[in-house]
Amino acid sequence: MDTTTRTRRIALIPGDGIGVEVAASARAVLASLDARHGLGIRIDEFDWSCQRYLDTGALMPPDGLETLRAYDAVLLGAVGWADVPDHVSLWGLLIPIRRAFSQYVNLRPVRTFAGVTSPLADGENRPIDLVIVRENNEGEYSQVGGRFGQGGPGETAIQEAVFTRHGISRIADYALELASSRGRRVTSATKSNGLVHSMPFWDEVVRERAELRPEVELVEEHVDALAAKLVLRPESFDVIVASNLFGDILSDLAAAVTGSIGIAPSANLDPTGENPSMFEPVHGSAPDIAGKGLANPVGMLWSVVLMLEHLSAGEAAAQLMDAIEVSLRDPATRTADVGGTASTEQVTAAVLDLL
Amino acid sequence: MDTTTRTRRIALIPGDGIGVEVAASARAVLASLDARHGLGIRIDEFDWSCQRYLDTGALMPPDGLETLRAYDAVLLGAVGWADVPDHVSLWGLLIPIRRAFSQYVNLRPVRTFAGVTSPLADGENRPIDLVIVRENNEGEYSQVGGRFGQGGPGETAIQEAVFTRHGISRIADYALELASSRGRRVTSATKSNGLVHSMPFWDEVVRERAELRPEVELVEEHVDALAAKLVLRPESFDVIVASNLFGDILSDLAAAVTGSIGIAPSANLDPTGENPSMFEPVHGSAPDIAGKGLANPVGMLWSVVLMLEHLSAGEAAAQLMDAIEVSLRDPATRTADVGGTASTEQVTAAVLDLL
Ligand SMILES: CC(C)[C@H](C(=O)O)[C@@H](O)C(=O)O
Ligand SMILES: CC(C)[C@H](C(=O)O)[C@@H](O)C(=O)O
Numbered sequence: 001m002d003t004t005t006r007t008r009r010i011a012l013i014p015g016d017g018i019g020v021e022v023a024a025s026a027r028a029v030l031a032s033l034d035a036r037h038g039l040g041i042r043i044d045e046f047d048w049s050c051q052r053y054l055d056t057g058a059l060m061p062p063d064g065l066e067t068l069r070a071y072d073a074v075l076l077g078a079v080g081w082a083d084v085p086d087h088v089s090l091w092g093l094l095i096p097i098r099r100a101f102s103q104y105v106n107l108r109p110v111r112t113f114a115g116v117t118s119p120l121a122d123g124e125n126r127p128i129d130l131v132i133v134r135e136n137n138e139g140e141y142s143q144v145g146g147r148f149g150q151g152g153p154g155e156t157a158i159q160e161a162v163f164t165r166h167g168i169s170r171i172a173d174y175a176l177e178l179a180s181s182r183g184r185r186v187t188s189a190t191k192s193n194g195l196v197h198s199m200p201f202w203d204e205v206v207r208e209r210a211e212l213r214p215e216v217e218l219v220e221e222h223v224d225a226l227a228a229k230l231v232l233r234p235e236s237f238d239v240i241v242a243s244n245l246f247g248d249i250l251s252d253l254a255a256a257v258t259g260s261i262g263i264a265p266s267a268n269l270d271p272t273g274e275n276p277s278m279f280e281p282v283h284g285s286a287p288d289i290a291g292k293g294l295a296n297p298v299g300m301l302w303s304v305v306l307m308l309e310h311l312s313a314g315e316a317a318a319q320l321m322d323a324i325e326v327s328l329r330d331p332a333t334r335t336a337d338v339g340g341t342a343s344t345e346q347v348t349a350a351v352l353d354l355l
Numbered sequence: 356m357d358t359t360t361r362t363r364r365i366a367l368i369p370g371d372g373i374g375v376e377v378a379a380s381a382r383a384v385l386a387s388l389d390a391r392h393g394l395g396i397r398i399d400e401f402d403w404s405c406q407r408y409l410d411t412g413a414l415m416p417p418d419g420l421e422t423l424r425a426y427d428a429v430l431l432g433a434v435g436w437a438d439v440p441d442h443v444s445l446w447g448l449l450i451p452i453r454r455a456f457s458q459y460v461n462l463r464p465v466r467t468f469a470g471v472t473s474p475l476a477d478g479e480n481r482p483i484d485l486v487i488v489r490e491n492n493e494g495e496y497s498q499v500g501g502r503f504g505q506g507g508p509g510e511t512a513i514q515e516a517v518f519t520r521h522g523i524s525r526i527a528d529y530a531l532e533l534a535s536s537r538g539r540r541v542t543s544a545t546k547s548n549g550l551v552h553s554m555p556f557w558d559e560v561v562r563e564r565a566e567l568r569p570e571v572e573l574v575e576e577h578v579d580a581l582a583a584k585l586v587l588r589p590e591s592f593d594v595i596v597a598s599n600l601f602g603d604i605l606s607d608l609a610a611a612v613t614g615s616i617g618i619a620p621s622a623n624l625d626p627t628g629e630n631p632s633m634f635e636p637v638h639g640s641a642p643d644i645a646g647k648g649l650a651n652p653v654g655m656l657w658s659v660v661l662m663l664e665h666l667s668a669g670e671a672a673a674q675l676m677d678a679i680e681v682s683l684r685d686p687a688t689r690t691a692d693v694g695g696t697a698s699t700e701q702v703t704a705a706v707l708d709l710l
Binding site for chain 2: 118141146195
């Protein structure tokens with residue numbers, strides 16, 4: 001039992017589109033786990049979203065980050081909607097949260113499940129179980145840069161990637177520590193041959209940190225070759241450590257290789273515990289299926305598993321993960337994107353039954 | 356017949372490792388096509404390579420680029436070897452050639468072949484036929500940037516991506532024109548949500564150019580989602596236009612999805628014809644199999660096809676492409692990386708027989 005007198009305060013931001021639908025699923029599941037395990041869960045919901053931006057001019061209130069600071073974790077559905085450019089919606093909510101709270105680890109586990117068909121031939125016989133450890137605070141995603149000579153023939157845009165020793169060290173350390181409790185191998189994504197300032201530095205610092213963990217093998221792969229290998233030999237990977245942009249690309253790719261983006265979870269972690277961490281499915285707001293009850297709640301529910309683990313509620317987390325696994329086995333209790341027939345609500349009901 | 360009194364002067368740079376082996380294959384095939392079609396082919400070979408760097412301190416002589424300027428095309432095997440850091444070997448030869456000769460298009464056709472098994476389930480029934488049009492002169496691969504506070508705790512590396520209206524316009528135009536003679540759809544790889552200076556500019560210019568070609572449909576995809584779709588629905592793509600880095604990643608990935616990096620070709624084109632263009636297989640020097648006769652020459656030979664097309668020798672090009680296709684059908688005339696039993700020389704002999 002995870003019963004404690006402790007309270008676990010969760011800020012739930014459903015966001016836009018199917019974010020709202022999968023957030024409802026998470027609420028129901030958390031209520032059930034709370035009743036069973038006495039987790040002391042208290043959920044406050046925030047309507048921060050593109051709709052709010054269209055109504056008020058801001059995705060969240062000016063003191064939004066301060067508000068979140070009081071919580072033990074943030075659970076986010078998805079943010080993004082037509083009429084609001086992506087860079088507005090993301091840099092107005094998601095990315096500021098990741099950065100203000102030093103959530104420098106974006107953890108993206110990827111694995112195969114019985115019942116979810118991989119697009120690869122012989123997928124059933126190739127169990128994939130890897131974790132992408134994505135740097136989440138610096139690197140290529142930077143607001144440094146700008147436009148020169150607007151409208152003229154020489155118009156130029158500069159985008160600066162910024163990598164710090166501090167930032168690379170801590171993400172490398174996290175990946176190495178994780179690997180030492182798993183398969184003891186870290187693959188580091190690089191592109192030192194093309195990106196001659198940032199990536200040789202990345203390699204240098206990752207190597208230095210790896211020397212402190214001789215029990216873990218470090219393998220370096222150029223990101224182009226690594227992308228190819230994720231298709232050709234995905235089962236050969238254990239922990240992959242990557243910069244913000246490379247981690248973004250590789251994690252979507254790896255999720256696709258296992259059969260569905262709809263089941264992929266992510267944790268934005270501040271491993272120091274000083275700030276709240278944030279948990280969100282990898283999928284977006286999916287305007288094309290929003291409001292139809294078709295959304296796969298598993299990406300969100302698996303994110304809840306990661307959140308419960310982070311909040312030291314390991315028993316509840318394990319129980320939920322088991323329920324997810326069982327529900328995925330049966331077409332009647334999984335959604336159409338993974339070859340099933342169930343609605344979001346039906347999957348949720350099945351998971352609740354299984355708890 | 357492509358018979359003309361014209362001479363076609365080719366600079367052959369075998370380079371390192373299996374580059375040397377596949378270059379020998381190309382020489383033999385070109386000699387045979389020349390004899391048959393009277394193409395006026397004159398090949399001069401250059402030993403520019405990592406070995407030359409280790410011996411003399413430079414991959415090519417100081418007047419190397421001037422020397423190449425006199426040729427109609429450059430054919431390159433592969434450059435790169437242990438003991439020479441990649442960024443030295445590439446920025447000392449490959450990348451200067453791409454830039455000095457305004458080879459701003461890196462063309463990477465990707466398709467399935469009978470006999471080459473795709474790693475995807477049901478691959479035989481999913482014919483893939485797409486072309487990646489990669490920007491080859493600017494963008495993320497830039498020497499702008501550097502290191503600050505070396506060795507100190509605040510050490511920082513900056514890597515600047517530089518995108519110009521001129522550069523984006525011309526690559527978009529090339530992709531749009533190519534698409535209008537194919538499936539009339541261009542997918543543009545973006546990441547405007549994360550990279551807020553470079554990619555919104557890329558999108559803006561690509562859209563402007565696409566408006567001038569109303570017969571071609573423009574689809575924009577974030578590079579993470581695009582990578583996933585290349586695994587889930589590769590058959591849905593026609594022409595993909597991408598920046599230097601994104602094109603690099605997506606083209607390796609797409610080649611993997613069809614079954615082998617060993618068959619993937621590339622053309623570095625100056626479409627104005629003012630400068631020589633360069634043709635090279637996508638694979639590298641492959642130290643692990645070098646010298647063993649295991650290299651798949653098809654990536655190189657398909658690159659020769661692209662070169663012959665570029666040099667207005669369409670009939671010879673088509674004949675070679677047919678021979679490649681037929682050779683790939685039989686395990687006895689294809690290499691181990693594509694499930695065959697043949698050596699580099701045996702594949703070459705088979706292609707020569709088929710010509
Ligand atoms: C070797 C490297 C610099 C090169 C590139 O990224 O351009 C290679 O990967 C390629 O695709 O031609
Ligand atoms: C929406 C976008 C900015 C975001 C990212 O690239 O970080 C998303 O793709 C993700 O992976 O969380």
